[in-house]
């Protein structure tokens with residue numbers, strides 16, 4: 001995996017640990033932590049998680065797996081022990097195993113969409129987008145927040161180049177148009193709250209889906 005350069009904001013990680021994120025954003029942050037050694041370390045050493053919680057959870061040497069178990073206990077995501085290998089999980093992510101993934105559906109030139117069924121919670125919407133190399137994704141603005149985790153490939157916009165494992169938080173102050181890098185298709189996991197305003201042809205096609 002390429003080096004991860006973009007991470008959740010500190011306040012987002014803190015909310016994740018406190019269990020105050022809606023389920024959509026929780027899925028995104030949890031999936032990022034699975035692949036990000038840096039965020040795993042930050043969480044392990046943070047005041048929020050430090051001392052009593054970790055000691056109570058497991059006196060053994062702290063590994064990433066142990067942290068995952070602690071996090072799972074905190075937020076009640078996983079009731080059963082974490083499996084040894086992740087190869088059997090969608091995109092290698094244990095987080096995604098708990099949710100039903102819909103079939104890929106064509107939504108525009110070079111772009112496919114699939115649902116990720118999470119429990120209804122404050123209107124959170126989670127879905128995946130798959131875009132062919134060089135595709136311009138819809139130009140859009142936000143009235144809420146949008147979290148994106150890149151699962152495969154890369155895209156670029158005014159904020160930089162986002163590759164596998166990178167995490168983006170966009171809000172109403174950001175207006176961007178990602179373009180998929182030319183060397184491979186890009187698959188993203190997206191959680192969205194609030195209204196998204198999609199502009200242009202592809203946007204009009206996508207709009208009914210992201211409102212689901």
Ligand SMILES: [Zn+2]
Pocket residue numbers: 004006007008032036038039040
């Ligand atoms: Zn990270």
